[in-house]
Amino acid sequence: MAFSNDEVLAGLAELITDETGIDASEVALEKSFTDDLDIDSISMMTIVVNAEEKFGVTIPDDEVKNLKTVGDAVNFIVAGQE
Amino acid sequence: MTTLKQATGAAYTRIYSVGAARGENAVPNDDLIGPIDSSDEWIRQRTGIITRTRAVPETDAIDLSTAAAVEAIEKSGVAPSDIDVVIVATISNPKQTPSVSAIVADRVGANPAAAYDINAACAGYAYAVAQADALIRAGAATHALVIGAEKLSDVVDPTDRSISFLLGDGAGAVVIGPSDTPGISATVWGSDGSKADAVGMNHTLTEFRDGQAPWPTLRQEGPTVFRWAVWEMAKVAKQALEQAGIEASDLAAFIPHQANMRIIDEFAKQLKLPETTVIARDIETTGNTSAASIPLATHRLLQEHPELSGGLALQIGFGAGLVFGAQVVVLP
Numbered sequence: 001m002a003f004s005n006d007e008v009l010a011g012l013a014e015l016i017t018d019e020t021g022i023d024a025s026e027v028a029l030e031k032s033f034t035d036d037l038d039i040d041s042i043s044m045m046t047i048v049v050n051a052e053e054k055f056g057v058t059i060p061d062d063e064v065k066n067l068k069t070v071g072d073a074v075n076f077i078v079a080g081q082e
Numbered sequence: 083m084t085t086l087k088q089a090t091g092a093a094y095t096r097i098y099s100v101g102a103a104r105g106e107n108a109v110p111n112d113d114l115i116g117p118i119d120s121s122d123e124w125i126r127q128r129t130g131i132i133t134r135t136r137a138v139p140e141t142d143a144i145d146l147s148t149a150a151a152v153e154a155i156e157k158s159g160v161a162p163s164d165i166d167v168v169i170v171a172t173i174s175n176p177k178q179t180p181s182v183s184a185i186v187a188d189r190v191g192a193n194p195a196a197a198y199d200i201n202a203a204c205a206g207y208a209y210a211v212a213q214a215d216a217l218i219r220a221g222a223a224t225h226a227l228v229i230g231a232e233k234l235s236d237v238v239d240p241t242d243r244s245i246s247f248l249l250g251d252g253a254g255a256v257v258i259g260p261s262d263t264p265g266i267s268a269t270v271w272g273s274d275g276s277k278a279d280a281v282g283m284n285h286t287l288t289e290f291r292d293g294q295a296p297w298p299t300l301r302q303e304g305p306t307v308f309r310w311a312v313w314e315m316a317k318v319a320k321q322a323l324e325q326a327g328i329e330a331s332d333l334a335a336f337i338p339h340q341a342n343m344r345i346i347d348e349f350a351k352q353l354k355l356p357e358t359t360v361i362a363r364d365i366e367t368t369g370n371t372s373a374a375s376i377p378l379a380t381h382r383l384l385q386e387h388p389e390l391s392g393g394l395a396l397q398i399g400f401g402a403g404l405v406f407g408a409q410v411v412v413l414p
Contacts, residue, residue: 042128042304042305042308042342042344045305045308045309049313061305061309064305
């Protein structure tokens with residue numbers, strides 16, 4: 001079963017909270033991983049690997065640097081399910 | 083017809099002793115932050131490193147190797163003349179030939195032991211242990227001196243934000259010989275040259291000679307290496323445990339290559355190590371010393387926790403190539 005945009009956002013927020021301690025309510029589509037959420041590249045990779053497992057998608061290393069905002073990640077994951 | 087004689091060796095091997103030598107200077111983060119526009123906090127948060135040991139200009143990898151080897155040989159009880167093979171794992175010898183190993187063999191009194199250097203980056207020590215174990219069990223050698231040695235401060239760029247500030251200098255040495263009981267498990271090792279660009283030197287020496295590039299230094303794609311080093315290497319570590327016939331709960335110690343504290347922490351999490359397993363964290367004050375990091379970390383663990391002696395340790399090296407090697411050993 002495919003996850004909806006809202007479900008991916010909620011799931012991603014959970015993963016971000018687990019890795020960084022950032023409150024899930026802070027995680028919104030327009031937020032930048034680095035500038036707004038202050039997530040470093042290593043934490044980002046941990047979140048990516050956990051997201052792959054959670055949503056059953058593949059996110060290649062080269063793609064990770066294109067995921068600037070939470071919305072970018074949600075879009076990529078939702079598209080990746082298809 | 084005359085029958086050819088072939089050698090056979092000991093049934094089992096083990097590590098007899100460990101020796102260590104670190105660069106003379108403890109270099110704090112504050113000494114490196116200027117050219118990379120960083121802070122002590124930034125480096126600590128991303129790497130767990132507080133200081134790294136770096137050698138003075140007069141000290142080279144051969145000196146560090148010799149000092150570590152002398153300690154290991156002395157503790158082993160093996161006469162230097164009984165060592166018949168010397169293997170040095172290194173990527174930072176600025177002189178391509180002769181080898182570090184031949185000179186060290188002579189300096190420690192093991193001349194005319196067979197001697198050769200290997201290049202398997204941060205997996206070099208695990209590779210060399212695999213070779214020593216195999217050589218002794220095959221009857222090609224009786225006692226091996228295995229050294230991981232680096233003077234990485236010769237191949238750093240102070241303005242590089244990817245890896246240079248992690249690197250340190252040092253050498254760790256072990257003596258390996260025959261044993262009545264199993265002391266070194268089967269090695270799980272391999273490579274993935276499709277990721278050769280993920281970590282390594284940024285230029286060749288010929289480019290430097292021809293004025294086309296500055297002095298070659300190390301670089302890495304940090305996030306790519308991190309993903310591989312944790313999730314791919316966790317699979318390798320589990321295979322090594324399986325081949326050794328043990329569970330994670332049997333481990334007295336976990337001694338991964340000291341690449342980055344964040345890798346070590348996440349790796350340990352993936353392996354679900356019990357709280358009783360002591361995790362080597364020598365990187366905090368030694369930095370990343372590539373091929374030297376596992377024996378240096380082992381030496382420190384045994385100094386701080388002598389009760390670990392006789393216990394099982396999983397050691398795993400991984401790095402430029404990409405290459406990896408893991409085995410379980412009985413700690414000396």
